[in-house]
Amino acid sequence: MNQLSIFDQEKFAATAETFIEDLRAFDDFGQRTMTETVEGIPYLINEFWTAGQRQAHSIHEVSYRACFKAQLPEFFIKRLTKPGGVVFDPFMGRGTTPVQAALMGRQAFGNDINPLSVLLTRPRLRPITLQAVATALQTVDWSRGDIEREDLLAFYHPETLKKLEGLRLWLAERAPLGSESVDPVADWIRMVAINRLSGHSPGFFSGRSMPPNQAVSVKAQLKINEKLGVSPPERDVVAVILKKSRTLLKNGCAPSQVRSSLHTGAAWDLRGVADASVDLTVTSPPFLDIVHYAADNWLRCWFAGIDPETVAIDMHRTEEAWTAMVHRVLAEQARILRSGGYVAFEVGEVRNGKVLLERLVWKAAEGLPFNRLGVMVNDQEFTKTANCWGVANGAKGTNTNRIVLLQRH
Structure with a gap:
């Protein structure tokens, strides 16, 4: 199969109601979605995309710590945007979301506090041989x-x-x-x-x-x-x-006509992005103090000529500080999203499953102009569904993708 064929797009964007029904009925990998409400939050649990390595377009194969697979943004872009729509990530990291958006004929918007992110993303949005x-x-x-x-x-x-x-x-x-x-x-x-x-x-x-x-x-x-x-x-x-x-380049490049807009700065201060201009945001923020980006990227900064000490990456050591940061980010998302636009906000389990960050995101969205649709749990084949509510692997990090789904009023 031609690798690009897996990115065939729907010609319409789903409404919130049809999207949630699609998730409930999802059975592409042989099992139906399980649903449960915990502390007032509706959860939808299934394997929504494959856990296999190198199943996405080859141009994604750029290493970067704490990045999600391209199948995650592809899932939402296909269902929640039309060709030509604007897809955005305020914590773009290696650029998985904007690159995937470009491959699917959407406009690729992104931002990150780390200037390395633009250097990793921008070249893969342009034709190259x-x-x-x-x-x-x-x-x-x-x-x-x-x-x-x-x-x-x-x-x-x-x-x-x-x-x-x-x-x-x-x-x-x-x-x-x-x-x-x-x-x-x-x-x-x-x-x-x-x-x-x-x-x-x-x-x-x-x-x-x-x-x-x-x-x-x-x-x-x-x-x-x-x-x-x-x-x-x-x-x-x-x-x-x-x-x-x-x-x-094994599978080709992004289409040459794709429009892109990449920025460097704080995720809660997106001055380069216009009001009501974004159709879908797919993102994943830093998880508390788990990942030390500046320390991890010091050699890359040397090569690029970036002083890592000038990269103001926040380390949120308490749940309260992290929740406050997410609230600020979502407030800025409310500004840039069009009415009816969506946020897919991915988080993971940290501190051996003792902190479920999706509940903090759910709380952070309170008082903002969003409908809180629920939490998707992409439960991979190597993770038992029984462990969805707490990691049992005894290690820091994430065992499942947990995505808080929001829709702008």
């Missing part, structure tokens, strides 16, 4: 790079690090940060390079490092090298970039 990437890489003067940070030799062979420095100089000229005029091919090359900085295989620039979607500290990497008894091997930077580009 592997030949254009290969031709551009031939123009890089790889001899220009000098080692400016000796500590990075914990990750890279000296010759590899010199080439990465040379590539950084080339990118600063072709795709400068904050510029309105960015070479789209250079933009793509930077995105791919950011995602090849450290990992566990020869497909990355570094020696062996774990995990592949975040960077350990220099001290931790030195310990890994010592434990393995190895030094970082030299990598062919061009070959690594071309190999990853080929993988990303």
